[in-house]
Amino acid sequence: MQKKRYKNDGKADKQMGKHLVIPELEGLLLQKAQVTAAEPFGGGWYAGTAELDGQKFPCWSVGKGLLPVAAYGRRTDGTTVLACGNGRLIKPEITAAAGLREAGTKWACQYEHSCGALLFTKAGTDIHYLIIEGTSGHIGFPKGHMEEGESILDAAARELREEVNVTKFSYMTGFRVDAEVITRLNRKKTVTYFLAAFDPAENELRRQEEEVANLWLLPYAEAHARVNTALDRELLEKAQAHLLKEYPY
Numbered sequence: 001m002q003k004k005r006y007k008n009d010g011k012a013d014k015q016m017g018k019h020l021v022i023p024e025l026e027g028l029l030l031q032k033a034q035v036t037a038a039e040p041f042g043g044g045w046y047a048g049t050a051e052l053d054g055q056k057f058p059c060w061s062v063g064k065g066l067l068p069v070a071a072y073g074r075r076t077d078g079t080t081v082l083a084c085g086n087g088r089l090i091k092p093e094i095t096a097a098a099g100l101r102e103a104g105t106k107w108a109c110q111y112e113h114s115c116g117a118l119l120f121t122k123a124g125t126d127i128h129y130l131i132i133e134g135t136s137g138h139i140g141f142p143k144g145h146m147e148e149g150e151s152i153l154d155a156a157a158r159e160l161r162e163e164v165n166v167t168k169f170s171y172m173t174g175f176r177v178d179a180e181v182i183t184r185l186n187r188k189k190t191v192t193y194f195l196a197a198f199d200p201a202e203n204e205l206r207r208q209e210e211e212v213a214n215l216w217l218l219p220y221a222e223a224h225a226r227v228n229t230a231l232d233r234e235l236l237e238k239a240q241a242h243l244l245k246e247y248p249y
Contacts, residue, residue: 021185
């Protein structure tokens with residue numbers, strides 16, 4: 001499925017503050033490093049050394065030779081480690097490969113993957129959507145980064161539980177949207193959204209205070225006016241069109 005790209009409009013940029021950003025290391029991302037692989041691991045991963053601009057760094061890599069830097073990490077002792085490889089390496093893949101050797105290391109990745117869902121409920125003939133305002137000011141839908149060992153659906157379900165305390169819901173078949181967001185740091189984030197039905201009577205809505213400032217259950221027109229990015233508006237339009245086929249008046 002081809003992903004549509006969206007430029008971050010700045011309203012969700014403050015979310016980057018939750019992630020590792022080391023200005024002097026940001027320039028390493030996507031540069032090519034000469035990787036010498038010393039120790040093979042499973043899944044095509046190696047532990048070795050990456051050299052670029054006359055500096056050498058410990059490195060986790062998929063393959064060896066001249067490879068782009070996909071991530072940098074800050075170890076607990078203050079030293080820097082890199083992850084290199086072609087393709088879109090994301091944090092859960094890196095931490096799974098490195099295991100206990102990188103326990104405590106904080107990673108900054110060029111590529112990210114977030115998962116979430118548009119929650120809706122029927123109110124008579126109307127469809128209402130659960131809209132949240134993040135503490136960053138972004139108004140949209142529950143979502144968050146995948147964690148090690150999670151599937152896309154598992155990650156979306158965890159975010160619904162953590163951010164709005166929804167545990168009883170059912171995914172709608174035939175609805176999945178993948179898009180690519182370019183962040184203010186020029187990092188590439190894939191976002192995957194599903195559509196899910198829930199009953200507020202079976203779920204005690206409760207916001208995750210450190211992540212969510214407000215939440216609302218709104219009919220389509222109000223929800224469309226409330227969200228504040230082009231991607232979220234397009235998601236609502238696609239969800240509404242899908243549901244009107246499922247629930248024709």
